[in-house]
Amino acid sequence: MKIDRIVLRHVRNFASVELEPDGGLNLITGPNAAGKSNLCEAIYYAAKGFPLKGERQRDLIQWGESEALLEFSLSGDQIRLHLNGHARAKTIEVNHEKRNQSDVSALLRVLLFTPDELQIIKGSPEQRRHFLDRSIADLKRDYRAMLLEYEQLLRRKSALLRSERPPVELLDVYDEALSERGAWLVAQRRAYVQKLNGQLSQRYGQICGQEAHLQVHYETTLGESDDLRRELARQLAQARREELRRQQTLVGPHRDDLRFDLNGHDLRRFGSQGEQKSALCALLLTQVELHYERFGDHPILILDDVLSELDRARTQRLLQLLPQNLQIFLTHTASAEEELPSELRQSARRLYVITGGRIVQKL
Numbered sequence: 001m002k003i004d005r006i007v008l009r010h011v012r013n014f015a016s017v018e019l020e021p022d023g024g025l026n027l028i029t030g031p032n033a034a035g036k037s038n039l040c041e042a043i044y045y046a047a048k049g050f051p052l053k054g055e056r057q058r059d060l061i062q063w064g065e066s067e068a069l070l071e072f073s074l075s076g077d078q079i080r081l082h083l084n085g086h087a088r089a090k091t092i093e094v095n096h097e098k099r100n101q102s103d104v105s106a107l108l109r110v111l112l113f114t115p116d117e118l119q120i121i122k123g124s125p126e127q128r129r130h131f132l133d134r135s136i137a138d139l140k141r142d143y144r145a146m147l148l149e150y151e152q153l154l155r156r157k158s159a160l161l162r163s164e165r166p167p168v169e170l171l172d173v174y175d176e177a178l179s180e181r182g183a184w185l186v187a188q189r190r191a192y193v194q195k196l197n198g199q200l201s202q203r204y205g206q207i208c209g210q211e212a213h214l215q216v217h218y219e220t221t222l223g224e225s226d227d228l229r230r231e232l233a234r235q236l237a238q239a240r241r242e243e244l245r246r247q248q249t250l251v252g253p254h255r256d257d258l259r260f261d262l263n264g265h266d267l268r269r270f271g272s273q274g275e276q277k278s279a280l281c282a283l284l285l286t287q288v289e290l291h292y293e294r295f296g297d298h299p300i301l302i303l304d305d306v307l308s309e310l311d312r313a314r315t316q317r318l319l320q321l322l323p324q325n326l327q328i329f330l331t332h333t334a335s336a337e338e339e340l341p342s343e344l345r346q347s348a349r350r351l352y353v354i355t356g357g358r359i360v361q362k363l
C-alpha cells in the first residue's frame, strides 16, 4: 500500500500543500510547530475517520476557514474528503463516487507511532489498554464499535450507581449486557496478545542481536476462564455491594492491563532504558508483520517524533529491519537540514522540509 499523492487545502496550518511521497522512507523535518504532526494527522484522520487527539472534526479545518479538503491518490484509487465546518458535515468520495468512512479505511490502512504510543511500557495501564484497543481495531473491524458500546454501558451504569437508590433489576440488566460485550472484548484481546507473543522474542533478538525471551501478559481479573461471559457475570454480581459503595464498575476489560516480561522479569519495573526501547522496536516490527499477515499488504507506517523516544541507533536499526517496500512517513524535529542525523538522511528516499505550514521537497 502506498500513497502516490497528497493534497491538503485549509487543513490545520496548511493553506495549500501538494506532495508526491516515495513508496519508501519519507523523511519530514522542520522546526517545532511547523506542521509535521499536522501532516501525519491528516493521513491518520483520512484512514480512521477521527482526529488523532480526540478532538472535533472541525478542528482540522484551518482557523478562519470554513472548509477543508484532503485528497489522497493510491494505486489507482482516489480518495477525497471534504469537511464543511458550518454544516459540521463530511463528504467522502472514492473515485468520484460518494462512499462512507469504512470504504476509505479499507483502502488506506495506517499504523501510527508517536511518543504517546511509545509510552506503552512505562506509561499507565490506561495507555496500555488504549494501545491494545487501537491495535486490535486496526485488524478487526467490529472491535471499535463493540468497545464504544461497552464504554457507553459503563457510563450509563456509573450514572445509575451514583443515583439515590439504584434499582437492582436495572443494574442486573446492565451487568448482563456488560458481561456479554466485556467477554467478547477480553477474548479478542487475549487472541491478539497471543499473536504478538508468536513473534516478539524473535523481533527483539533482531533488534539487539542476542537471544531473549520477550512476552506480553494480558492481565485480566477473568484469569484463564473458558467461559468468559459467565465468569464476568459472576464477578460483577460478587462486586455489586462494593460497586454501590464506590459508585463504579470494578471488574471487566476496562480494568485490565498488559505486562511485558523480558527473560521472566517485568520490563517496566526492572528493564533498563535500552531494553525498554528495544522492546518497543520489537513491538513495532511485530505489528507491521501482523498487518501484513492479516491483509496481505503492508500498512502505511507513520513514525511521528519517535526518534526522541527510541534514539538514533535504534531508529536506524528499526529502519533496516522494516520491509523495503513499506511506505514510511518519519518526522524529525530539526531547525536546519544540517542537523539531521546523517544515517537518517542516507536512508531517506525523499526529504521534505516543513516551515510554518509550507512544505518544500529537498530530495
Ligand SMILES: Nc1ncnc2c1ncn2[C@@H]1O[C@H](COP(=O)(O)OP(=O)(O)O)[C@@H](O)[C@H]1O
Binding pocket: 011, 012, 013, 014, 030, 031, 032, 033, 034, 035, 036, 037, 038, 039, 059, 060, 061, 062, 063
Ligand atoms: N486548525 C488549525 N488551523 C491553523 N493552525 C493550526 C490548527 N490546529 C493546529 N494548528 C497549529 O499548527 C502548528 C503546527 O503544529 P504541529 O504539526 O503539531 O507542529 P510540529 O511540526 O511541531 O509537529 C501549531 O502551531 C498549531 O498551533
Ligand SMILES: [Mg+2]
Binding pocket: 036, 037, 038, 304, 305
Ligand atoms: Mg509534532
